[in-house]
Amino acid sequence: MTHSPSYSSRPPSKPNDEDDEEDYFDYFFDTPGSEPGTLSIDEDATPSQIVLIDYTEEKVTRKLNLTPDDCLTYLETDSVSWIDIQGLGSEPILRDMGRVCHLHPLLLEDVVNVPQRPKVQDYNEHLLITVQMVMPTPDEEGFISEQVGFVLGEHYLLTFQEEPEQDCFNPVRDRIRANKGKVRKTGADYLAYVLIDAIIDNFFPVLEDYGERVELLEDEVVTHPTRHTLEQIYDVRRELLALRRSIWPLRNVINTLIRDNNALINNDVQLYFRDCYDHVIQLLDIVETYRELASGLMDVYLSSISNKMNEIVNFLTVISTIFIPLTFIAGVYGMNFKNMPELDWQWGYFACWGVMIVIALSLLLLFWKRGWFENFYSLKKRN
Amino acid sequence: MTHSPSYSSRPPSKPNDEDDEEDYFDYFFDTPGSEPGTLSIDEDATPSQIVLIDYTEEKVTRKLNLTPDDCLTYLETDSVSWIDIQGLGSEPILRDMGRVCHLHPLLLEDVVNVPQRPKVQDYNEHLLITVQMVMPTPDEEGFISEQVGFVLGEHYLLTFQEEPEQDCFNPVRDRIRANKGKVRKTGADYLAYVLIDAIIDNFFPVLEDYGERVELLEDEVVTHPTRHTLEQIYDVRRELLALRRSIWPLRNVINTLIRDNNALINNDVQLYFRDCYDHVIQLLDIVETYRELASGLMDVYLSSISNKMNEIVNFLTVISTIFIPLTFIAGVYGMNFKNMPELDWQWGYFACWGVMIVIALSLLLLFWKRGWFENFYSLKKRN
Amino acid sequence: MTHSPSYSSRPPSKPNDEDDEEDYFDYFFDTPGSEPGTLSIDEDATPSQIVLIDYTEEKVTRKLNLTPDDCLTYLETDSVSWIDIQGLGSEPILRDMGRVCHLHPLLLEDVVNVPQRPKVQDYNEHLLITVQMVMPTPDEEGFISEQVGFVLGEHYLLTFQEEPEQDCFNPVRDRIRANKGKVRKTGADYLAYVLIDAIIDNFFPVLEDYGERVELLEDEVVTHPTRHTLEQIYDVRRELLALRRSIWPLRNVINTLIRDNNALINNDVQLYFRDCYDHVIQLLDIVETYRELASGLMDVYLSSISNKMNEIVNFLTVISTIFIPLTFIAGVYGMNFKNMPELDWQWGYFACWGVMIVIALSLLLLFWKRGWFENFYSLKKRN
Amino acid sequence: MTHSPSYSSRPPSKPNDEDDEEDYFDYFFDTPGSEPGTLSIDEDATPSQIVLIDYTEEKVTRKLNLTPDDCLTYLETDSVSWIDIQGLGSEPILRDMGRVCHLHPLLLEDVVNVPQRPKVQDYNEHLLITVQMVMPTPDEEGFISEQVGFVLGEHYLLTFQEEPEQDCFNPVRDRIRANKGKVRKTGADYLAYVLIDAIIDNFFPVLEDYGERVELLEDEVVTHPTRHTLEQIYDVRRELLALRRSIWPLRNVINTLIRDNNALINNDVQLYFRDCYDHVIQLLDIVETYRELASGLMDVYLSSISNKMNEIVNFLTVISTIFIPLTFIAGVYGMNFKNMPELDWQWGYFACWGVMIVIALSLLLLFWKRGWFENFYSLKKRN
C-alpha cells in the first residue's frame, strides 16, 4: 500500500504545474516490483465523494455524499443506479465501494491508478470501460483531460472521475431529471452509451479549436513567420498527437463493444454504439487531417523563413554592390600621392561623379534585368 | 430541437465567408450531450423544395414544389419516383417526408445534419447512401462540395441536397426525359447508380484542374520561386487532402454496395457499381499521385530558394572580396602621415594602380578557377 | 456518341505537345453524366487498321488491312487468330469488331477509351486484360507509354493498340513466323502470355535508363549542384512515380491471372504467368529502390547547396573581417584633425603598417586555429 | 568451442568502453560457419554463480554458490526452485546446468550467446523466454540493458543474467521472503510472470527520463538552439530507437504466452500475462510518442536556426545599408580634387551632415515600415 509517486493528468495534482503542457503525455505506472492490485493514491488527489442518481421511468432519486454501504440499498433494487464516484483520493471509500460491488482487485486498480490506456475488460459480472474525457479550457488554448472509468453491472453503472467539479455529463443529468428522450425508459447499458456519447461529442469542439489555430497559423506562417509561430506549430502538433493518443484506443474500445456479444449490453444499445463508432472514425479522420496540415506548416515555415532571408540578403547585396565600387573610387581620389594628374584637371571632380553615376546606373540596370527588384518590392509590400 | 451552430460546407451558410478556404475541412457535430436523432437546422440553410420525377418506360411526370403528402400518390405506384429534396432548411417538410416514407430518425439525422462522412447504412426497408459531391468553381480556383443523401426504396429514390441551384444531375434528367439509354427501362437502383456515377465522374474535371495547377507550379518553383508560389503549393496540398477525405470513404461506400447482397440492389446494377469502383480507385490513384507531386514540390521550393540565395551571396562575395582589399590600399595612401615615402615617388600613384589591378586580376582568376562565375552567368540568364 | 475531349497518353494526339512531360499522368475520363458504354474517339486518334496473323503448328497466314467481317472466316477455324487492331480512331471498324466478336459494350469502352488503369475482367466468353506498354524514346530521356488491350477468346486473341508503328511485339512476330520455341505449338492463351511477357521485359531497359540517370545525378549533386540538377532530380522522381503507377496495377493483373482458375487459360500457361509475376515483383522492387535513391538525392541536394553556401560565406567572412579593421585604421589616419600627434611622428607611417600587419596576422592565426581554411582549400580544390 | 569475439551489451565486458553510446545497438552473432549449438563465452564475462531460492507456502530456502549438481536435490522436490545463474562466464557451470536440467543445446546457446532478439521457444519439457531488461543509470543519462533468459520447467525456473550485481528482482525476492501477496502460494509460472512484470515495470522510469529530456529540449530548441542541443536530440532519437527495439519483440513474446496454450503456464497466470500485455502496449505507445516528438524537434531545430540566422542577417543588413551610403558620401568629400566647389561653401560641411542625416532617417523609416525592427526587438528580448 505504498504511496508511490502517481502521474495524474490533472494540473492540480502535479508538483511542477507551472509547466502545463507536459500534462498531455502523462501516464500511470506502478512502482517497479509492486504487487499487482496495489492502489496508488496520490497525495494531492481530490477526496472521493459519491453522488447517486437512481431512476426508473416513474421517478428519480438523487443523493449526495453517500457512503458505499448506503449504496447497497439502491444496488439491490431493479431501478437503474448511477453511482458517480468523484475524486480518487480516499482509499477507504474506494476499497469499500470495491467490496460492496464485488469489484475484482485488478478492476479497481485500473480505475484508480490513472491515467491508463482506454480499454474494455470483461469481468463477467461487470464490464470495465475506461476512456479519456477531454474538456476545452475556457481561459487558455489547449484542453484538459481526465480518465473516466465505467463499471457496468446488471442494474447499475459506476463511474470513477478524477475531479468532481468538471465533467460533460450535465446535459445527461438534465435529461434524466426532465425525463427527456429514451434514457429513463432503458437500462444501465443505455446510460453508459449516453455518457460515452457525451464524452465523444465533447472531443469535437476541442478539435474545432485546433482547426481554427491551424487556420490562423496558415496565414501567419507565410506573412509574418516569427519564433512564436514556430513554437505554436510545434505545440499544435504535440497536442494533436496527445489527442490522437486518446482517440485511437477509443476506437478499439467502441469496436470491442460492438463486436463482442456481451450479456450486459442490449442489442438495441449496441446499435447506438455503432453510431458512436462512426463519430470516433470521424474524430480520427479530423485529427489525422489536422496533423497532416500542421506537419505541412513546418515545411512552409522553413521555406518561408528561407524566402524572407533571401529577400533581406538580396537587399543587402543590391545596396552593397552598388556602393562598394563607388566608395573605392572615392577612396582612390582621396589618396595623397604627389603626382595624381586627375586631381588637377579642371573638371576632374565632375568627371569622377560622372563615372560613378554611370557605374551605379549600369549596376541598377543589371539588377533590374535579373529581376532582383521584384523581391525588393515584395519585401516592401508584404513584410 | 435546439438551433445548434451547424458547420455546413457551403459558403453562404457561414458567417466568416470571406475566408473561403477553410470550408474544405468542415464537418458536422452535435451539441455535446444532445439527444440522438436531433435535427440541427442551420439558420442560413436554403428552404427545402421538393422536385418529383416519376417515370416508367412509357411516360415521365415532373412536378415542382410538392408537399411530402403529395408524394404519397406517386410512392404507392410501381413507377420509379425520384423525389429530389433541394435545400435542408425547412424542418417541417423534412420531418413530414420522414413520416411519409417511414424514415428512421437516425437516417433522417444523417441526411440533414451535413456534412457527414460518406457511408452506407442498411435500414431494411431503405438503404441510406451519403456521398460528397464536388463541383468546380467556374470563377476561381478550387471547388465547392455538398453532401448528397440517397435513400433507396423499392420503387423510389429520395435525394437530399444542400443547395437547389447547383448539381451535376442535369445530364441524367435529360436522359430520363429523352428516354436515352437504359435508365427508363430499369428500376430505382439503376437510377441511384446513374446519379452516383455522375457524382464520381464529376470528380475528374476537378482533379484535372489540380493536375494543371501542379504542372504550372512545377515550372514556377524552379524558375521564379516566390512567396506566392509557396502559398499555392500549400493550398494545392490542402485541397488535395480535402478531396482525398471525400474520395477515400467513397471507396468503402461503393465496395459495400458491391459486396453486400442487398435486396434493393439488382444483380445487374451491382455489375455497374463494379465499374464505379474502378473509377473510384482511379480517382484515389490520381489524388495520391498529385499529393506526392505537390509534396515533392515543397522540397524543390526549399532547395530552389537556397539555390537562389547561393547565387546572390556568391555575387555579393565576388564584388566584396575584390573591392575590399583595393579600398584598403586606397585608404592607406589617403593617410596623412608626414613621412610616407611612397607618396612622394614620381610614379607612386601609377604603381599603386598597378598593384590594385594585379590584386583584382588575381582574385578574378581565383574565382574563375573555382567556377564561381558559372553561378554568375546562370544568375544572369535565368533569373 | 459525343466527341468528348479525350486524354490520350500519346504525344501526337495532344494539342499542347510542346510540354511532353505531363503525358505521364494522363488518364481517361468520361464526360460527366454520359451514358455508360459510350466510345470517346479522339479527333487526332490514328485510324484503325487490322493486322491478322493466323497460325497452326503447320502454317502461318498474315493479312493486312482486313475488315472486321473478313476476320470472321479466321475466327471460326480452330487455328489461333491474332487480330491486332492498330489505332483507335475509326469508330465504325471498332464497333464492327465488337459485333463480330460479340464484345460487351463495357469491354469495348475499356479498350477504346484509353488510358485506363491496368485490369483484368472476365466476360465469360472473353477475358479482357488491359496493360500499359512503355517504350524508351531513343532520341531523348524519358519514355512513351501506350495502353494495350487484350481480348482473349477460345481460339483467338484481339489486341487493341493506340499507335500502329511502335510496339514491342516484333520478336514475337518473328518467333511465330520462324516457328521458334513453343508459340506455334500452343493456343491463344500462350500467345497472350508471350505478348504480356514482352511488355513486361520492355520495362527493364526503361528502368535501366533511370538507374543510370540516378547514378549520374549522384555525382553531380555533391560536386556541381546547379538549378538544372534540381530539375532533373524532380523529373526523375516524377517519371518513376509514373512508372510505378503503371507497374503496380500490373502486379494485380498478373496475380489475378494466376489465382483465378479461368477456363480460357490453360494450367501450363498459368505456370508461365507465375514467371511473369516474379518479373513484375522485381520491377516494383527496382522502381521502389530508385524512388528511394532519388528521394534521398533531394536531401543531399539541399545539404550540398547549404554546404557550398557555407564555404562561400566563410570566404567572405575571412576576407571582410581581416580588412575591415585595417580599413578603419587607415580611415583614422586619413582624418584631417589639426592636432593628431601620431601623424607627425617620424616612423608613424611604418608603425601604423606594423600595427595593421600584427592585426591581420592575429586574425589569420585565429581563423587557422578555428579550421576555417579547411573550407577554404576544399572550396578551391573541388569547386 | 572457439572463443569467438562476443558482442555483449554490458559496458564492463567491452574493450572499447570509452564509447558508451554504441552499446545500445549491439547484438550477438556466430562466427560465420560455426557449428550450431556453439557457446561463445566472452573472455571478459563475469564468472557464473548460482543462487537458489527454493520455496513452498510454508518455508523458503536460499543458497548461494551452489554447483549445478547441488541443485538436483531441489529440482526433484515439488517445491518451487528458482535457480538464478548470475554471470555467463563459466562454460563448465553452464554446460553442467544444461546437463542437469536436460536443456537442449540450442536453448543453452540462446541464453548464453547474448544479446539475442527477445523470443519465446517451446522445448516441450521447458519453455524458453528471453527478454531485455533495462535499468536507468543513476550517475548519467541513458540506460544499461542486459538479456535475461528464463527457462520455465514444471517446478522450477532458471534465470540466466549477464551480471550478478544489478537486477530489478529484489522486490520480488523480498516478497518471497516476507510471503507477501500470492507468490508463495503459486507455482513457477507465476514466479516467471512476477519477474517479467518487474522487468516491464522497470521500462517505465527509463522512459520517464526520456520524457523529461524531450521536454527540456523543447524549450532549448526554440530559445537557445546550439550544437549541443542538436547532439542531444540525435542521442534521444537513437536511444529511443534502441528502446523500441527491445520493447517491440517483447510485445510478441507476451502475446505468444497469452495465445498459445502451453501446459507449463496455468490459465490463471495467463490472465496476469494479459495485464502485462496492456503494459507493453502502453510502453510502445509512449516510445512511439516520444519518437514522434523527438523527430519533430529536429525540424524545429532547423527552423529555429534558420530563424536566428534571419535575425542576425537582418541586423547586419540594417546597419550596413544605413552606413554604406553615408560612408560613400564622406568618401566623396574626402577626395582631393582641385576643383570641388562644395568644399569651399561656407556651410558645405553642415549641408553634408544634413544630407547624411536625411538619408539615414529615410532608410530607418523604410526599414520601420517593412517591420524589420520587429525582428530587431525580438532578437534583443529573447536571445
Place this chain on the structure above:
Amino acid sequence: MTHSPSYSSRPPSKPNDEDDEEDYFDYFFDTPGSEPGTLSIDEDATPSQIVLIDYTEEKVTRKLNLTPDDCLTYLETDSVSWIDIQGLGSEPILRDMGRVCHLHPLLLEDVVNVPQRPKVQDYNEHLLITVQMVMPTPDEEGFISEQVGFVLGEHYLLTFQEEPEQDCFNPVRDRIRANKGKVRKTGADYLAYVLIDAIIDNFFPVLEDYGERVELLEDEVVTHPTRHTLEQIYDVRRELLALRRSIWPLRNVINTLIRDNNALINNDVQLYFRDCYDHVIQLLDIVETYRELASGLMDVYLSSISNKMNEIVNFLTVISTIFIPLTFIAGVYGMNFKNMPELDWQWGYFACWGVMIVIALSLLLLFWKRGWFENFYSLKKRN
C-alpha cells in the same frame, strides 16, 4: 541462344568497373521478347568448373574438374553428393549438368541468369533456392555480393556460384572433412541448411562494418561536417538499401522453407531453418535500425551545416557592425570641407577617438547582452 548483355553483380564481369558503387543495384533482365528458358552467358563470365564432395558418415571423396557426366556415378549412389558448380561462363557444361540432373529449363535459367531476386521454387524432383551471398571487401569499404543457386535433390545438392575463388563455405568444407558436428551424419537437406546458415551468418560482419561507419559519421557530422561526410552518409544509405534488398526476400525464402511441407526437407532440418529465420529477422531489424540512424544523420548534417553558417555569419556581423559606424566617423573627419569646426579643436582628435570607443563598447555590450558571444566562443572551441 543470343549473347544478350548480362548484368552481373560482380565487378570483373562489368565493362565500366571503374565505378564500383553501382554494382549494388544490378539485376538480370532478358532481352525483351526472348524465348523463356534462354541462357544468357556473359562474355566475361568465369568458365565453369565442377567440384564434387561426396560423403557418407564413414568416408569423404573430393574431386575437382569433373565433367557433368562424371558426376552421374556419384549421383546414383546413396551417399550425399555436393556438386559445386563454380563460374557460370561455360554454357555446354551448364546444359550438360541440366541434362544429367533432369533440371527444368526455367530452373536452369534462374540459376544461370544472375542476379535474380532470392526465391524458392518447387520442381517436384528438385527444390530450387536462390539467395544472395555477401562478403566484406577486405581492402575497401562496402561489400561484394554474388548469387548462389541451390538445387536440392534426394541425395545430392547442386550449388551454382558466379565466382570460384570467393565464398563463405570453407568452414563447412572443413567440418565435412573433419567429420565435425552433425553434417556427415545427415542428408543433403541438412547440408543445404548448413550452407544457407553460413551465408546468413556472413551478413552479420558486413552489417557490423556499417554500424561502425554510422558511429564514425555520428561524431563527424556534428563536429566537422564536410562535403565528404555528406557523400559518406549517402553512400551508407545506398548500400544499406542494397543490403535490405538482399535480406528482405531472404526472409520469404526461409519462411517458405519452414511453412511448406516439402518432401525433400526433413522435419528435423526444418527446425534448424526455424533458427535461420530468427537470424534473418535479426538481420532485417539491424538493417532497418541502421537505415533509420543513417537517415537521421542527413537531418543532423543539414542542421549542423546551418548551425555552422549561423556561427560564421554571427562573427561577420559582430565585426562588421562594430567597425562600420567607426569607419564612417573616420570618413567624416577625412572630408576636406573648408569650414569644419571640429577639426580645429585642440582635443578634437581625442574626442573623436572617445566617441568611437564609446560606440564600440556600447555595441559590444549590446552583443554580449544578446548572447552573441556564446556562439563566438563555441566557434572557437569546437571548430
